[in-house]
Amino acid sequence: MGHGGESRRAQAYDGELGAAVARAQEGDEAAFAAAYRLVQPGLLAYVRGLVGDDAEDVTSDAWLEIARDLGRFKGDGAGFRGWTATIARHRALDHLRRQRVRPRPSALEQDVLELPGPQSTHDQAMEAMSTEHALALVGGLPRDQAEAVLLRVVVGLDGPAAARVLGKRPGAVRTAAYRGLKRLAKQLGIESVTDEAPRTLGEST
Amino acid sequence: MGERQSDGGPAGRRRVHPEGAPPGHRTAGRDGSVGGRPHAVDAAGLEALLAASLIRDSVDAAAEQRAVAAFRAAREAGAHRARTRRRDDWRPRRRRLGSHSVKTVLSVLLGGLTLGGVAVAGIGAAGSATDGPARDDRRAHASPDTPGPSTGGPLGESTGPGSAPAGPDRPAAARDTEAHCRAYEKVEGRGKALDATAWKRLTEAAGGEAKVDAYCAEQLEQATAEERRGGPAAGKDAGEAGRAGNGSSGTARDGASGNAGNAGNAGNASGGGPAGNDNGNGGSGAGGSGAANSGSGSRQGKPAQPGADRP
Numbered sequence: 339m340g341h342g343g344e345s346r347r348a349q350a351y352d353g354e355l356g357a358a359v360a361r362a363q364e365g366d367e368a369a370f371a372a373a374y375r376l377v378q379p380g381l382l383a384y385v386r387g388l389v390g391d392d393a394e395d396v397t398s399d400a401w402l403e404i405a406r407d408l409g410r411f412k413g414d415g416a417g418f419r420g421w422t423a424t425i426a427r428h429r430a431l432d433h434l435r436r437q438r439v440r441p442r443p444s445a446l447e448q449d450v451l452e453l454p455g456p457q458s459t460h461d462q463a464m465e466a467m468s469t470e471h472a473l474a475l476v477g478g479l480p481r482d483q484a485e486a487v488l489l490r491v492v493v494g495l496d497g498p499a500a501a502r503v504l505g506k507r508p509g510a511v512r513t514a515a516y517r518g519l520k521r522l523a524k525q526l527g528i529e530s531v532t533d534e535a536p537r538t539l540g541e542s543t
Numbered sequence: 544m545g546e547r548q549s550d551g552g553p554a555g556r557r558r559v560h561p562e563g564a565p566p567g568h569r570t571a572g573r574d575g576s577v578g579g580r581p582h583a584v585d586a587a588g589l590e591a592l593l594a595a596s597l598i599r600d601s602v603d604a605a606a607e608q609r610a611v612a613a614f615r616a617a618r619e620a621g622a623h624r625a626r627t628r629r630r631d632d633w634r635p636r637r638r639r640l641g642s643h644s645v646k647t648v649l650s651v652l653l654g655g656l657t658l659g660g661v662a663v664a665g666i667g668a669a670g671s672a673t674d675g676p677a678r679d680d681r682r683a684h685a686s687p688d689t690p691g692p693s694t695g696g697p698l699g700e701s702t703g704p705g706s707a708p709a710g711p712d713r714p715a716a717a718r719d720t721e722a723h724c725r726a727y728e729k730v731e732g733r734g735k736a737l738d739a740t741a742w743k744r745l746t747e748a749a750g751g752e753a754k755v756d757a758y759c760a761e762q763l764e765q766a767t768a769e770e771r772r773g774g775p776a777a778g779k780d781a782g783e784a785g786r787a788g789n790g791s792s793g794t795a796r797d798g799a800s801g802n803a804g805n806a807g808n809a810g811n812a813s814g815g816g817p818a819g820n821d822n823g824n825g826g827s828g829a830g831g832s833g834a835a836n837s838g839s840g841s842r843q844g845k846p847a848q849p850g851a852d853r854p
Binding site for chain 1: 586589590592593594596597598599600602603606607609610611613614615616617618622623624625626627628630631632633634635
């Protein structure tokens with residue numbers, strides 16, 4: 339239970355990804371495309387959490403760098419996720435620096451308001467949650483928590499790898515991910531261990 | 544239910560639509576919430592839900608093509624042979640650290656041993672260097688002061704090894720001269736080394752600067768003969784001579800240090816059996832002119848030694 343379903347999924351793909359990366363490093367074009375298809379969805383979701391609507395462009399730039407530097411990379415499938423996430427993150431931060439925009443997407447507030455009301459059952463809220471809603475929720479977290487959650491949940495990195503991407507201590511990143519997830523659970527009306535009554539979204543934010 | 548979602552979410556990697564969810568799943572969810580179990584969705588379920596919501600499965604084909612084209616271009620440009628930087632190494636950290644630390648420990652150990660050895664060797668070298676002049680002084684004073692055979696007739700008496708008291712002293716003086724001769728070959732014509740006391744003595748012994756060559760050739764030849772004959776006593780004396788040679792170069796400061804090493808070698812090498820080694824050194828040092836001059840001066844009539852001297 340310590341790891342989310344997403345990281346388990348990522349681990350299941352890591353063998354395949356590692357093999358594809360190894361072949362791509364020997365010059366196999368099709369293998370590189372396969373690695374791209376395995377990594378890109380999570381990577382794009384992570385970058386979207388950082389830069390919002392420009393995520394496609396930023397991720398595309400990141401892939402140019404990944405394609406260029408692929409020969410330098412050393413590691414397995416999980417390592418490749420971390421490596422690509424690091425490159426994409428640098429691109430995203432460069433992008434934000436250029437734009438002088440805060441990393442949080444500006445369209446968030448609207449989405450938060452549209453979240454299901456208190457009368458909805460939590461599973462309805464969850465099942466009906468769109469990408470925008472989820473993004474809005476994660477974007478509403480403090481920056482370090484949002485990134486830790488995204489790296490873990492979306493990119494599928496374990497604690498040490500996420501810490502390396504963020505350039506922080508593993509303990510700090512683990513704590514940030516835990517707090518972020520707890521907060522999200524609260525916002526979604528999911529009380530994990532506490533006894534208090536489920537709060538509404540309005541109250542919890 | 545959490546397991547349910549975490550299994551279902553990853554499989555599709557898509558948002559779970561109400562219509563798409565299995566009926567049992569929804570019922571369970573409802574029951575969970577209605578039955579007052581709001582924490583039925585655990586952390587794993589939440590993460591799966593977030594992942595399913597945030598990740599869009601569709602990959603933009605055009606973007607993929609751009610990436611593949613960049614890959615192809617880099618491959619053709621040879622960029623994929625670039626060196627791995629630290630930030631590109633994502634191999635599991637524990638293994639890397641382990642091998643690294645083992646390697647580090649080994650190299651540190653080896654380096655320490657090497658440096659320690661050099662340091663010890665340096666101590667020895669420094670000691671002998673400081674020892675040199677002292678011994679040299681003693682010998683330099685001793686050999687002229689010693690009455691009789693040692694300074695008087697190193698040449699004449701050399702065939703009489705029988706006398707016990709003369710034995711240790713005389714050959715030592717001969718070695719001394721021999722070492723001087725070897726050094727002389729090297730220093731000749733260079734700087735003021737020949738003005739030094741040791742050289743003056745050598746020149747005097749030879750009876751003039753012009754005769755030094757012949758004198759030396761004789762000396763070397765004789766030294767070889769003694770070595771052949773020599774027992775343990777001769778070996779010991781040879782060692783003494785070697786040290787003396789070392790010291791004498793200390794006196795002749797200018798440019799003579801190289802010679803000192805050579806002379807010392809001669810003395811050391813002759814300590815035991817390897818007389819041949821000593822011969823070789825003598826040949827190289829005093830060789831050419833000395834050997835030629837000594838042709839007439841081989842007064843001992845031992846044909847073997849000149850032969851051994853000439854390669």
